[in-house]
Amino acid sequence: MCGGSPWEWFGIRQAQLATRKELSDFLAEVERRAYKQALYAVRDSHTALDIVQDAMLKLAEKYAARPAHELPLVFQRIIQNGIRDHFRRLRVRSFWTSPLSALKPFGAQDDDSDPLENLQVDLGAKIGTELPTAAMEQAQTVGLIEKALEALPARQRQAFLLRYWEEMDVAEAAAVMGCSEGSVKTHCSRATHAIAAFLKRKGFEP
Amino acid sequence: MSMSEHELAGRIVQRLERGLDDLDPRSLARLHSARAAALDHFQIETASPLAWTGAGSAVALLRRLSPQYLLPIVGMVLTVSAMVYWQQQQRIEDPVEIDAKLLASDLPIDALLDKGLDTWLQR
Structure with a gap:
């Protein structure tokens, strides 16, 4: 039975809106992960930062009236839309600059293929050799995981990050991705095994 | 022993999480x-501490209502409207029905054949 005021029977709760402090804490907690997510997708730090900045602004301007517990889901949707818009803009641009490129959708990847098979990583150039062994190994593993994530098909990467990094449940991830829960599970499984296999081939354990 | 998928994913994510500490200062x-x-x-529609969620306006209020509550409300409104309409119809129909019964029951058949009765009924 519904308790409290009659308003609650209609799903109207007393003010539980995100406060400025809650919003600030939330953004501080998610901003670096959001940046990395965008970076894995667009592979350009400036664009990734732009996407995160726009998402933060949009969240504060248009969705601040949401209860605090809804912020993660809303923010994820905004980030994913930002990434999608970026690729849409690129596709439109490439349509005009290179008519032939329009024959194949930009970023379209075959989910059955394993891009990690052909991924060449020059970690020596990326990571300084002056680091202590443990720190260097850590940095190398992170570098490899990030390269693997970038090489994954977009949907697999998205599912993996939402489900495991953002700790969303399957239903929430499916809502953000706009697909079925079964698809989320499949994408997550493929992504996890692909990354693990890639690390193993490079001689690293996750 | 092989790790479960969740364990594996957990370890990968743990590494990624540690990698966040190495973000460059400019970023x-x-x-x-x-x-x-x-x-x-940051702007909140409601200024009063007694404000209800999304009660900035009637439209905002309706937007906040989830479908699971909205449908019963719509159903209730329709039911009440139907009842009010039925009651009004009853008020109109009752005197007509009584008149019709009075006219139909006690009148002799000759009266119904009288042309003057039609004229009187039409008045």
């Missing part, structure tokens, strides 16, 4: 300023 500064700019635009 961190940009994220920080983006957060500050976003908070400057």
Whole structure:
């Protein structure tokens, strides 16, 4: 039975809106992960930062009236839309600059293929050799995981990050991705095994 | 022993999480300023502490109502409307029915054949 005021029977709760402090804490907690997510997708730090900045602004301007517990889901949707818009803009641009490129959708990847098979990583150039062994190994593993994530098909990467990094449940991830829960599970499984296999081939354990 | 998928994913994510500490200062500064700019635009529709969720306007209120509550409300409104309409119809129909019964029951058949009765009924 519904308790409290009659308003609650209609799903109207007393003010539980995100406060400025809650919003600030939330953004501080998610901003670096959001940046990395965008970076894995667009592979350009400036664009990734732009996407995160726009998402933060949009969240504060248009969705601040949401209860605090809804912020993660809303923010994820905004980030994913930002990434999608970026690729849409690129596709439109490439349509005009290179008519032939329009024959194949930009970023379209075959989910059955394993891009990690052909991924060449020059970690020596990326990571300084002056680091202590443990720190260097850590940095190398992170570098490899990030390269693997970038090489994954977009949907697999998205599912993996939402489900495991953002700790969303399957239903929430499916809502953000706009697909079925079964698809989320499949994408997550493929992504996890692909990354693990890639690390193993490079001689690293996750 | 092989790890479960969740364990494996957990370990991968743990590594990624540690990698966040190594973000370059310029990106961190940009994220920080983006957060500050976003908070400057922070606006809440409701100013009163007694405000209800999304009660900024009637439209906003309706938008906040989830479908699982909205459908019963719509059903209730329709039911009440139907009842009010039925009651009004009853008020109109009752005297007509009584008149019809009075006219039909006691009148002799000759009266119904009388042309004057039609004229009188039409008045």
